[in-house]
Amino acid sequence: MQDVLLALLAKEPAHGYDLRARLRAALGPLGGDLNDGQVYVTLRRLEKAGLVTARLVGQGDRPDRKVYEPTPAGRERVARWLADVDPAARPAPTDLYLKLVAAASSRLADPVDIVDAQRRELLRRLADVQRAALAEPAGSGPALLLEGAVLRLQADLRWLDACAAHWTDRKK
Amino acid sequence: MGRIILICRLARHDLRRRPAQALLLLLAVAAAATTLTLGLLVRAAADDPWERTRAATAGPDAVATASDARSLRALAKADGVTGALRPLPTVAARLGVRDVAVNAVVQGRDVAAGSIDQPFVTSGAWLRPGSVVVERAFADALRVRPGDAVTLAGRRFTVAGIAVTTGRAPYPSSTPGLIWTTRADAARLPAAQRRWTMPLRLADPSAAPAFAARHPGVTPWQDLSAYATAELRLTNNALISGAWALAILAGLCVALLVGGRLAEQGRRVGLLKAAGATPAVVAVTLLAEHLAVALAAAALGLLAGRAAAPLLSGPNAGLLAGDGPALTPGITAAVLLFAVAVTATATAFPALRGARVSTAHALRDPVRPPRRVGVPPGLPVTLLLGLRIAARRVRRTVLAALSTAVTVAMIVAALAMNREAARKDGRTTGPDFVPGAGNPVTERVTQIILVLAAAMLLLAAVNAILTAWTTTLDTKRTSALARALGATPRQITGGLAAAHLIPATIAATAGIPLGLLINKAAHAAAGSSTTTQIPLLWLAAVLPAALAATTALTAVPLRKAATHPIAPTLTAP
Amino acid sequence: MEPVLRVRRLRKHYGAGGGLVRAVDDVDLDVAPGEALAVVGPSGCGKSTLLHMLGALDRPDGGRVWLGGERIDRLSETAAARLRRRAIGFVFQAFHLVDELTARENVELPALLAGASPRAARRRAAALLDRVGLADRAGHLPAALSGGQRQRVAVARALVNDPGLLLADEPTGNLDTAAAGDVLRLFAELRAEGRTLVVVTHDARIAAAADRLITMRDGAFVDQTVFAPSGLV
Numbered sequence: 001m002q003d004v005l006l007a008l009l010a011k012e013p014a015h016g017y018d019l020r021a022r023l024r025a026a027l028g029p030l031g032g033d034l035n036d037g038q039v040y041v042t043l044r045r046l047e048k049a050g051l052v053t054a055r056l057v058g059q060g061d062r063p064d065r066k067v068y069e070p071t072p073a074g075r076e077r078v079a080r081w082l083a084d085v086d087p088a089a090r091p092a093p094t095d096l097y098l099k100l101v102a103a104a105s106s107r108l109a110d111p112v113d114i115v116d117a118q119r120r121e122l123l124r125r126l127a128d129v130q131r132a133a134l135a136e137p138a139g140s141g142p143a144l145l146l147e148g149a150v151l152r153l154q155a156d157l158r159w160l161d162a163c164a165a166h167w168t169d170r171k172k
Numbered sequence: 173m174g175r176i177i178l179i180c181r182l183a184r185h186d187l188r189r190r191p192a193q194a195l196l197l198l199l200a201v202a203a204a205a206t207t208l209t210l211g212l213l214v215r216a217a218a219d220d221p222w223e224r225t226r227a228a229t230a231g232p233d234a235v236a237t238a239s240d241a242r243s244l245r246a247l248a249k250a251d252g253v254t255g256a257l258r259p260l261p262t263v264a265a266r267l268g269v270r271d272v273a274v275n276a277v278v279q280g281r282d283v284a285a286g287s288i289d290q291p292f293v294t295s296g297a298w299l300r301p302g303s304v305v306v307e308r309a310f311a312d313a314l315r316v317r318p319g320d321a322v323t324l325a326g327r328r329f330t331v332a333g334i335a336v337t338t339g340r341a342p343y344p345s346s347t348p349g350l351i352w353t354t355r356a357d358a359a360r361l362p363a364a365q366r367r368w369t370m371p372l373r374l375a376d377p378s379a380a381p382a383f384a385a386r387h388p389g390v391t392p393w394q395d396l397s398a399y400a401t402a403e404l405r406l407t408n409n410a411l412i413s414g415a416w417a418l419a420i421l422a423g424l425c426v427a428l429l430v431g432g433r434l435a436e437q438g439r440r441v442g443l444l445k446a447a448g449a450t451p452a453v454v455a456v457t458l459l460a461e462h463l464a465v466a467l468a469a470a471a472l473g474l475l476a477g478r479a480a481a482p483l484l485s486g487p488n489a490g491l492l493a494g495d496g497p498a499l500t501p502g503i504t505a506a507v508l509l510f511a512v513a514v515t516a517t518a519t520a521f522p523a524l525r526g527a528r529v530s531t532a533h534a535l536r537d538p539v540r541p542p543r544r545v546g547v548p549p550g551l552p553v554t555l556l557l558g559l560r561i562a563a564r565r566v567r568r569t570v571l572a573a574l575s576t577a578v579t580v581a582m583i584v585a586a587l588a589m590n591r592e593a594a595r596k597d598g599r600t601t602g603p604d605f606v607p608g609a610g611n612p613v614t615e616r617v618t619q620i621i622l623v624l625a626a627a628m629l630l631l632a633a634v635n636a637i638l639t640a641w642t643t644t645l646d647t648k649r650t651s652a653l654a655r656a657l658g659a660t661p662r663q664i665t666g667g668l669a670a671a672h673l674i675p676a677t678i679a680a681t682a683g684i685p686l687g688l689l690i691n692k693a694a695h696a697a698a699g700s701s702t703t704t705q706i707p708l709l710w711l712a713a714v715l716p717a718a719l720a721a722t723t724a725l726t727a728v729p730l731r732k733a734a735t736h737p738i739a740p741t742l743t744a745p
Numbered sequence: 746m747e748p749v750l751r752v753r754r755l756r757k758h759y760g761a762g763g764g765l766v767r768a769v770d771d772v773d774l775d776v777a778p779g780e781a782l783a784v785v786g787p788s789g790c791g792k793s794t795l796l797h798m799l800g801a802l803d804r805p806d807g808g809r810v811w812l813g814g815e816r817i818d819r820l821s822e823t824a825a826a827r828l829r830r831r832a833i834g835f836v837f838q839a840f841h842l843v844d845e846l847t848a849r850e851n852v853e854l855p856a857l858l859a860g861a862s863p864r865a866a867r868r869r870a871a872a873l874l875d876r877v878g879l880a881d882r883a884g885h886l887p888a889a890l891s892g893g894q895r896q897r898v899a900v901a902r903a904l905v906n907d908p909g910l911l912l913a914d915e916p917t918g919n920l921d922t923a924a925a926g927d928v929l930r931l932f933a934e935l936r937a938e939g940r941t942l943v944v945v946t947h948d949a950r951i952a953a954a955a956d957r958l959i960t961m962r963d964g965a966f967v968d969q970t971v972f973a974p975s976g977l978v
Contacts, residue, residue, distance in 0.1 A: 119968075120970045123970050131933075138930075161787065161947075
């Protein structure tokens with residue numbers, strides 16, 4: 001969550017309300033459980049860690065609002081996060097998705113490159129699991145178990161293909 | 173209503189997209205329709221000139237000949253005779269024109285016009301002493317004109333005129349040729365034997381044959397008419413039987429086209445049906461297309477037949493020509509009906525069969541399920557492929573074989589007719605015949621045989637190309653596949669062509685006895701018992717010629733298809 | 746080692762102007778002997794076109810292809826057919842068995858086309874059908890076989906002339922999971938035997954069974970993954 005907010009701020013400074021609205025729009029129905037508190041708590045943590053700075057901006061007749069901006073350390077962390085491939089090879093779809101959204105909106109990385117890196121990782125995993133599965137005699141218990149792993153990896157890979165297609169079309 | 177509009181739209185679209193196929197169909201049906209039109213017109217025209225000449229010459233109801241005038245004078249008083257000419261002296265004499273000499277029949281006539289059988293002068297003038305009038309067909313063969321000098325038995329005469337008659341069949345239907353002099357001139361001619369001729373008027377002309385049967389030496393006008401118009405009837409028979417053969421070939425052509433279209437459009441048929449079109453709509457669309465083409469072809473055939481008819485239906489020079497044959501409503505209707513019937517029959521059966529194929533099947537795969545055939549081992553693998561493919565399309569293989577068989581049969585029959593014509597020509601030499609002058613009867617029949625044979629060969633060629641075309645459509649995937657697996661275009665072409673050749677060989681071999689049979693049947697129908705021997709060498713030559721032609725015609729489209737790019741065919745869904 | 750297959754600036758375009766499709770756009774590729782290469786990418790990315798040009802089924806608009814040191818991008822139809830029967834085995838997504846021929850006859854076909862004696866062709870076909878587990882189906886027509894069985898026959902057919910290069914276009918594309926598993930197992934075996942394979946696929950399992958994976962997008966190679974040799978995991 002911290003990384004996502006940091007990446008969104010890397011594009012342009014924003015206040016908490018904006019950030020929450022952008023997350024909601026990106027997540028659709030899945031963003032329903034995202035409450036205001038979560039965003040503000042995360043932002044305060046980032047501020048405390050020295051990754052963002054906040055300044056007050058006046059709004060005329062309404063109370064002043066805090067506008068957040070990443071510090072150089074914060075920007076470095078975003079770059080590292082975007083380049084990082086999940087070592088587990090199977091990140092939860094929402095996490096990867098938010099990373100892709102953040103990458104696209106911050107323009108700090110090409111989401112298609114992130115997808116490709118992720119896919120390489122998944123394919124390596126699939127190759128390993130598959131080799132193990134093929135080494136087992138067909139019809140054995142372990143083969144069945146490994147088959148399950150293979151099918152889940154395949155599902156992830158298919159979703160990555162969809163992600164790649166989505167952001168490739170956006171680029172055009 | 174909406175359905176009719178849909179069908180018309182589909183049909184129009186198809187015709188526009190496939191001009192070559194529509195053209196082939198048009199050609200095939202038009203050829204058959206033209207031949208039928210010609211046949212019908214010639215038949216209608218056969219009676220006409222005779223009647224006209226008979227009217228113009230006050231033609232006799234019967235003609236009696238005898239060696240003495242007295243028995244003829246007795247006959248003139250016989251029952252049923254209402255009028256007779258004074259017996260005409262008739263002698264055989266040698267006629268000399270320029271350096272040509274030929275036998276002639278000389279008939280002595282009154283200088284004044286008679287009431288029965290008065291020859292109708294078409295050029296020059298009627299007799300005066302010292303001159304002759306020549307029967308027109310004889311004059312044509314001799315190439316004489318009024319004013320020319322001729323000799324009869326060594327005496328000089330001048331040709332006063334040219335005339336036609338119905339008292340005797342014109343040269344060379346009856347020989348020797350006829351020439352008229354005055355009675356006095358005829359009597360002065362030296363002759364070994366003198367005969368007498370007497371034209372008769374009967375109370376009941378239709379009973380002339382019965383009268384002739386009762387009195388020896390009498391020929392009824394019906395026989396004379398039959399002799400005089402024999403060539404037109406022969407022409408008509410050749411044309412009608414040719415029209416039948418062409419109709420069969422045209423029908424096969426239509427069926428092949430439909431088969432090809434269904435193979436080409438298998439998927440489209442499925443899609444149409446998936447979109448809710450009933451099998452009937454699909455079949456009716458094809459039918460509508462073909463009927464439109466057939467009607468156009470029939471119209472074309474009527475016009476072409478009408479244009480060509482004068483060339484074939486003109487009577488021989490011995491009779492008076494009329495205005496030429498006319499398209500009666502009856503003939504027009506018959507030709508239209510014929511074109512529509514042939515096309516509808518040949519379209520409806522395969523189209524309905526194709527349309528009845530289940531929708532899912534048509535969508536899945538346009539090709540029909542394969543059939544296993546035992547093939548002797550050791551055959552080249554491409555020939556094996558070709559044979560399997562041929563076995564899979566039995567109906568089309570049969571259609572193509574039929575086309576070959578009919579063509580070979582008709583060619584054999586044509587060869588036989590041609591041979592007869594040549595033999596008849598062979599008999600037209602002798603002292604009775606004008607040397608160097610052709611025989612108009614056999615000349616015309618030979619021409620017709622040539623034209624019919626050409627039309628038949630054209631249709632057979634169209635059919636062979638269509639067969640090859642449908643084969644390339646059906647085998648598009650298989651041959652692309654075989655090529656992907658390493659078969660060269662030459663191997664594919666060779667295999668498919670060889671597979672075509674096997675049924676073609678069987679069909680051509682069967683066609684030879686069939687042709688001889690047709691010839692025999694034609695003779696039987698004509699009431700003649702003579703059979704024609706065709707040299708064995710000719711028959712032996714027909715077979716390889718037919719096969720070589722079939723191979724050449726099929727190999728070209730097959731070869732063209734075998735060099736198409738493979739990749740699109742293999743990637744197509 | 747000298748590559749079995751070498752491709753330089755290979756190009757194939759369809760259409761023109763605004764409708765121009767760069768099916769394959771200046772692609773370079775080397776395939777080493779015994780290498781199993783997978784090419785993946787979304788449908789329409791040009792991978793099938795690439796495969797057709799590698800197998801001399803289609804002519805490139807530009808570039809060169811060498812197979813075993815021999816230029817194959819400008820062959821005549823006849824020369825291409827001779828090359829295919831000798832040096833290349835094909836496996837297609839739609840199986841592409843000859844409907845009119847039995848399983849055994851299908852396998853024999855390339856051998857007979859290549860001039861093998863009927864006896865030798867029959868012997869090799871029998872051995873290969875046995876290997877793909879279809880010895881008892883040899884006399885069946887393709888219509889009587891399941892999808893997986895047809896594809897195994899197709900693999901046997903591709904191997905009958907012992908080609909130096911095996912090309913496969915979506916070999917599991919028309920198969921259910923179980924049948925795809927059989928074909929996958931077969932490809933894993935071929936790879937283990939050291940056959941040179943180029944597989945075009947969007948099936949990740951087949952792709953993951955390769956030594957190297959190339960991702961293609963819009964006619965160009967955009968990504969490459971080299972898998973660790975088995976046993977080192």
